[in-house]
Amino acid sequence: MVKLIKSSQAKRFKSIPRIGFEMRREHPTICVSSKSTDYVMMISSNISEDLKNDYFQLNVSEKIINFEFVTCGFPIVAFHQCDKEVVFTSIHNYFLDLFGNTIEYEWTITDCQFVVPRVPHSSLILTFWTTSTAKENMERLEAIPASTIIKHITTIYWRPAATLKPESKFYQAESIKIQQDNLSVPVNLGSFQGRQAFFRCDRGRISNLIKFVNRWKSGKAFQRLEYLEIIIDDENIVPNKILNAIGVKYIDATKTPPTHTLPKV
Template sequence: MDLKNYRKDRNGIFSLNVSGKMIDFQMCKGRKKAMVCFEERDKESVIESILNHCLDFFGSSVPFYWRFDYLKDYFVPKLNTVSLCIDICLEKDFSDWEKLETFISSSPVFKWIGLETKAAAQSFHPESKFHQVESIRIVQLENTFPFSAMLRHFKGRQATVICNRRINSEDLIEFVNRWKSGEAFQRLEYLTLDLHDYGDRIPIGVPQNQILDEIGVKYIDAKKQPPTHTVPKLYDWNYRKIQLNTYPIMSRAYVVRQLDNRVASISIGESAFRFGVWDKTEEEFLELISQHP
């Protein structure tokens, strides 16, 4: 169901009683879904009525997501029982970063943000709610993205970045060392950086051995089979039906966090950097490996 219909002249409108409020709907034959017709002044009450109807029908045990992919109105409903997800696509001429920053900061913390931008992206404020999002997916195949700032300030659990610019090895070293020390990223479960150029992979452009040496990496015995790290995705609108889990990481290299002795698998390939945190201490991790020769 779409929550806004901008073309009310195409098909007949019918009304339904939704949690005590009469709301107009219209069927969209092409998209095969109902579209809500309402005046701008009624949008909050309409959305609240639809949510209450869903809660009455499904109960509170079913997760509800408010997902939208346009920033025309910069509107997010104040609904306590809904996880907020936003899919943003910014064209080359986009320049109103201050308004976007204000919109994100004035909204509740998002469950998921998908950001595809062709514009030269600017850094968000270090305390911006952009960095607090639970899960984020960034696609930047033109211009540049401030990857260093995101690595430094991200406070969420899962992050995927796809870009076509080589990255600085110092940024990756700083990221891993801050995780190891417990200074940052304590909630992180998974991070991946993929370098693409419209479908073609490009070299990641970082000295792998230098990074592995400087982060104090440890290695699983060469005779042992390394375990595969993967966790359920918190949310991903683009691949929600076909990829339920994060990309699997199978690597002999791992690092240990000083704070609680937790382990993270680390993989640096020709065009990808992957980092997966286990819910196990080093002792438990090695015990897991010993059980699978």
């Protein structure tokens, strides 16, 4: 059956660039992307003993999973919360067998629902919130397989359990976005190895900012960095002091400034 589907739908499969596993909610969803939008393929729910007779079961990558087809037009996968990781890993592996590794399998995860898949050909988008002080979550982050691409990490007023080491998986993300309200958060942009960095803070050490930008400009560090955005919401900071220190050149207002197109990560 799988071979028949592959052969009959080969052209259609080529138009699918990405399948997304949205794991940030209590009831995750699976979406398939087209060039212009995302379509919900499947949603999930806690299994209900009252509706047990309404479920049908399928063997998905050697895992028996309960499904229910509802009026909204797509199936609901039903499971006990303790089985969440196993269920979605099985679905991922089934899609991998069906679509192959020519499309992207993107898992979006938050530290409140920290389920890190141990599956091949996957990329991760992680969000860490203020509540992320659990040592267990940090251990899960560092245990992410080397074969998994960490596509993007966002931190929002984050308080990690310990200072991040320079070799942390955090700094290996292709893109990071950090928002913090003080200088005590133990995140050091100087260890970043990715392509894009966005940083916003209520207060900041100007000397560190100047050092970072000058190291980047010199070519001695951050060779992969393509785009950097830093916003410091502090009225006491004089912008010209920073601009002069990093050697920003004056551009005549009557001339067209050089453009920089942000590559897509």
